[in-house]
Amino acid sequence: MPVRSHPETSNQPKRLPIVEVATKIGVSPRGLLNFGPHKAKVTADLINALENKPDGTLLLVTSVGPTLASGSGAAAAIAISDALNRIGARSMSCLREASLAECLAEACDRPALSVIDWHFTGDLHAVTAAHNYLAALIDNHIHWGNELDIDARRIVWRRVLDLDDRALRSIVNSLGGVENGFPREDGFGLTASSEVMAILCLSLDHKDLLRRLGNIVVAYNSAEAPLYARDLRAQETLAALLAEALLPNLVQTPENNPAFIHGGPCGTSGHGCTSLIATKTALKLADYVITDAGCGADVDVVKFFDIKCRTGGLTPAAVVIITSPRALKLQSGIGEEDVTAENVSAVANGCAALKQHIANIRKFGVGAIVAIATSPTDTQEEVDAITAAASIDCTPAISFTHWEQGRAGVDALARHLMDCCDASSDGLRRLYSDGLPLWYKARTIATEFYGATDISADEAVVAQFKALQAAGYGHLPISMVMTPGAAAKQRRLRAAEPLVVREVVLAAGAEFITVVCGENACNPGLPKPQPKAASA
The missing domain is CATH 3.30.1510.10 (Domain 2, N(10)-formyltetrahydrofolate synthetase)
Known part of the structure; x- marks a missing residue:
C-alpha cells in the first residue's frame, strides 16, 4: 500500500508472525482468524470471553487540522502507543481503515503499517x-x-x-x-x-x-x-x-506492537471513528488504548464524544491535540509555500484555533494535552509561542519529534500522558441532553463548538427537522457534516454570521441525524494530479 513512510520504516524490526504479536496482549492462536502471516481478525469467542475483564485507559489523539503540517493523528497514535510499550505499559493503538478511494485519491495518511494493503481483510x-x-x-x-x-x-x-x-x-x-x-x-x-x-x-x-x-x-x-x-x-x-467484517483486524506497528485497524467511516461525511467493538475489545486487552478521530479537531472530536462515546459508554482520560508551528501558520492564513520560514507572529495568530480546540474539548469534561510536532525548520521561538498560548489555558504542551528523532522523540510525551491519566477526572459531560429538540442540538454544536451565533436554514430544511422530530427521532444525536475548510472559515467568522444548514438526513440504523453544512460532495471525484494508481 502506498503510504507515507515513518522515518524508521527502513530500519524497523522484521515483522513478526501475527500469532507472536498477539501473545503480547494475552491472545492465543485459538483467538485469531488469520489472513496470512501478518494480519488476523480476533474471533467472536475471544471477544465474548473478555466481557468481565476491567477496562484499560482510553486516550484520544486528534490534530488542529487534517493537513500533513498539522501532524497525522494516526501516525502520532502509533508512535505514542509504541512509546508506552517501551516504557513498560501494555498499549494498543486502535485506528480506522483507509479506504481504497482514499489511497487512489492520495488522501490516505495511514502511516507505517504497510501490511494494510489496498484490500486488507476485505471489510x-x-x-x-x-x-x-x-x-x-x-x-x-x-x-x-x-x-x-x-x-x-x-x-x-x-x-x-x-x-x-x-x-x-x-x-x-x-x-x-x-x-x-x-x-x-x-x-x-x-x-x-x-x-x-x-x-x-x-x-x-x-x-x-x-x-x-x-x-x-x-x-x-x-x-x-x-x-x-x-x-x-x-x-x-x-x-x-x-459477519466477518464485524470482527476487529489485528496488525502490528513498526515496533511489533499490536494494533487494531477496523472500520473506516468518512471523517467529513460520516462520524469518522474506528469501530466500537475494536475499541472496547482493545480496552479489555491493554492498559492503554490510543485512538484517533476523523479529519481533526475541527470536525470530528464532537462526533467522537456525541456519537461514539454516547453509544458505547466510553470516557477518554485525555485528548492529545497534535499541532506544529507550520500547521498554526496555515491557520493564520500563511500560504503553504511560506510555512518553513520563521514567523513567530503567524504562529501566535494561529494559536487562536488551538485555543478554541482546547476550549471545545474541555466542554466535554476531558483534559487536553498539546503535543507539538517539531521539524528541523521550526525555531525555538515558534515552539515557545505555542507553549505560552497553551499555558494561558493551563494546558500542558509537550514537544515531540517522532518524524525527526524516531523513538527517542516520543518517550517524554508518553510519560507525561501516563501521569495525566493517573489524575482524577470528573467524568464525561454531554454537550446536550437526549431530550433537546434536533434543531437546538444542531444549534448547540454550532454555537458551542464552532463559535456561530445561531444556525439558519431554508423552509425545506426546517421542515426536515420538524418531520424527524415528529416521527420520533428527536432523541438521536447529531453528526454535523462539514469539511475542515468550512470549519476553519466558520471559526474565522466567529459571530459574524450563523452556520448555514443545507440538508438533514436520517440514519435510523446508525442512530444519528446527519446535518449537512456547506458543500460536501457525496463522491468527490479524483484530484487533478495523477492519482497514485498510475505509479503504484
Whole structure:
C-alpha cells in the first residue's frame, strides 16, 4: 500500500508472525482468524470471553487540522502507543481503515503499517456488497409488483462504491427496456460514507448489528410513510455479509506492537471513528488504548464524544491535540509555500484555533494535552509561542519529534500522558441532553463548538427537522457534516454570521441525524494530479 513512510520504516524490526504479536496482549492462536502471516481478525469467542475483564485507559489523539503540517493523528497514535510499550505499559493503538478511494485519491495518511494493503481483510468490500445488495432489493421489489407501494421518487438509499468517481454522483438507472426495471434517478456515494459502514462501527455485537440493519430507512411509500430494510426482509442477509467484517483486524506497528485497524467511516461525511467493538475489545486487552478521530479537531472530536462515546459508554482520560508551528501558520492564513520560514507572529495568530480546540474539548469534561510536532525548520521561538498560548489555558504542551528523532522523540510525551491519566477526572459531560429538540442540538454544536451565533436554514430544511422530530427521532444525536475548510472559515467568522444548514438526513440504523453544512460532495471525484494508481 502506498503510504507515507515513518522515518524508521527502513530500519524497523522484521515483522513478526501475527500469532507472536498477539501473545503480547494475552491472545492465543485459538483467538485469531488469520489472513496470512501478518494480519488476523480476533474471533467472536475471544471477544465474548473478555466481557468481565476491567477496562484499560482510553486516550484520544486528534490534530488542529487534517493537513500533513498539522501532524497525522494516526501516525502520532502509533508512535505514542509504541512509546508506552517501551516504557513498560501494555498499549494498543486502535485506528480506522483507509479506504481504497482514499489511497487512489492520495488522501490516505495511514502511516507505517504497510501490511494494510489496498484490500486488507476485505471489510470495505463487504460493506459495499451489503449496501448495494439492499439497493438492488429495492429496485427488484418495484420490478416484481411493488407490494410495499414504494414511491420511486422517494427512495433515499443510493448506491456506493469505494472509488472517487464524479461521473456517478447522479445517474439514471434501469435504462434499456422493460426487463431492466423502472428508470429512476439514482447515484453513487462512497463506501466510507455508507450508513452500513456507520452501523458496522457502532454495533456492539452481532445481535445489535442485525437490529440496526433492519432499522435502515430505505424509502417512503405513496402515503409518505417510511419503509425499512426489515420490510424487504433484508437484515439477515446483510448481517451474514458483514459477519466477518464485524470482527476487529489485528496488525502490528513498526515496533511489533499490536494494533487494531477496523472500520473506516468518512471523517467529513460520516462520524469518522474506528469501530466500537475494536475499541472496547482493545480496552479489555491493554492498559492503554490510543485512538484517533476523523479529519481533526475541527470536525470530528464532537462526533467522537456525541456519537461514539454516547453509544458505547466510553470516557477518554485525555485528548492529545497534535499541532506544529507550520500547521498554526496555515491557520493564520500563511500560504503553504511560506510555512518553513520563521514567523513567530503567524504562529501566535494561529494559536487562536488551538485555543478554541482546547476550549471545545474541555466542554466535554476531558483534559487536553498539546503535543507539538517539531521539524528541523521550526525555531525555538515558534515552539515557545505555542507553549505560552497553551499555558494561558493551563494546558500542558509537550514537544515531540517522532518524524525527526524516531523513538527517542516520543518517550517524554508518553510519560507525561501516563501521569495525566493517573489524575482524577470528573467524568464525561454531554454537550446536550437526549431530550433537546434536533434543531437546538444542531444549534448547540454550532454555537458551542464552532463559535456561530445561531444556525439558519431554508423552509425545506426546517421542515426536515420538524418531520424527524415528529416521527420520533428527536432523541438521536447529531453528526454535523462539514469539511475542515468550512470549519476553519466558520471559526474565522466567529459571530459574524450563523452556520448555514443545507440538508438533514436520517440514519435510523446508525442512530444519528446527519446535518449537512456547506458543500460536501457525496463522491468527490479524483484530484487533478495523477492519482497514485498510475505509479503504484
